[in-house]
Amino acid sequence: MKREASLSDYAISIENFSEAWPELEPLCRAHYGEMQTRMAAEGMKIGDFNPRLNVYGGAGHLLCFVVRIDGEAVGYAFIWLTQDMHNSEPIAQEDTIYMRPDHRNGVGRRFTKHILAELKTRGCVRAHVTIATDLRVAAMCERVGFKRSAIAMTYFFQET
Template structure:
């Protein structure tokens, strides 16, 4: 199957992608529950997402089949590092539907990295949450482990 990788306005395609967003959240929620970490139910702050998409500080990358069906996405925030002013990127989400994961996620990440490099981004921060095995693939793409994420629930 062939795939197209695009940058789209998340405010425009929100209704189409919302079911994929929810599926991603529920898969992440289940994985975290398996580790004894509870998260609140899926209830995204859509007004904030839309404001960031419209301002250009949140990029919406979409994977589509050649027929136009959305099968994956990533939202990436752009900001300036508070310590040195560098333009940096922080991945909010990256997700590909299970029946389309055979190499598509790697291609999506490469597409994102090429776009961010063209925007003169200096660093990309990414977190494996839904499937921890993906970190191995990211290392193959040149990512380096730089920290350990910890969660404390009240």
């Protein structure tokens, strides 16, 4: 009988994107599929999964966080470190954050807090996230201290 995992069973680390990608690719593909399905249900069709690996792998300002249990990757986040275009403050911009559905048991909140602590130590004054896959995640973000600061809107050009 498999025991229930506790939060202390999960390890969180920053890994080299290019080295982690072969293992993370199925998680990224699953994540994209969940987002694609949610958006399609609301009448928004987005293209198929086709990441620009040359940009991700070559970006020195990209942090690749990985959540593991028993050595297996079950979650990840890609966070860009940059500067605000208007005031040059150091900020972080979430590209993607994901936890496998069978591991959505509170570890996402711990993961988010870990990421925020790391970003703070790197001098970031703000971290921006966009909730696109599971809109219920916004409530968890608010519980860890995020503030609603904008409304994201997407315009889809119609095919002719």
